[in-house]
Amino acid sequence: MNAAAALLPAVVRPAVEDRCWLSSDHCADPVLDLLNALGWAIVDTPEANVHATSPDGHVYVGWLPEDTAAWKRGIVWRVRVQPAGDAPWVQEFGLHTPAEAVAGSIAALVTHC
Numbered sequence: 001m002n003a004a005a006a007l008l009p010a011v012v013r014p015a016v017e018d019r020c021w022l023s024s025d026h027c028a029d030p031v032l033d034l035l036n037a038l039g040w041a042i043v044d045t046p047e048a049n050v051h052a053t054s055p056d057g058h059v060y061v062g063w064l065p066e067d068t069a070a071w072k073r074g075i076v077w078r079v080r081v082q083p084a085g086d087a088p089w090v091q092e093f094g095l096h097t098p099a100e101a102v103a104g105s106i107a108a109l110v111t112h113c
Helices: 029-037 068-072 099-111
Strands: 041-044 050-053 059-063 075-081 089-094
Touching: 029 041, 029 050, 029 059, 029 099, 059 099, 068 075, 075 099, 089 099
Parallel strands: none
Antiparallel strands: 041 050, 050 059, 059 075, 075 089
């Protein structure tokens, strides 16, 4: 073994039965609970879509299970960021992306802003 290989972290592989979170249950609760805890403005529509905006107004998160245009593109989550003085960007997540992964992405985003 060389010195570079010795510096690498050990690979940890969870047991297969511990991987239930790797598949989506199509539940928005992990994301919505996070956004609620962060004090975001959350609005749900009669169609069951949910829209949330960060307190500073720079980040939008949409859960779009009933948005026809989003479904046609295979999208169920949309995150739109408008940085102050910079170009906006969008990240979209498909139906099979676990809500826990979307929540993790948003949590990382807000901790680095």
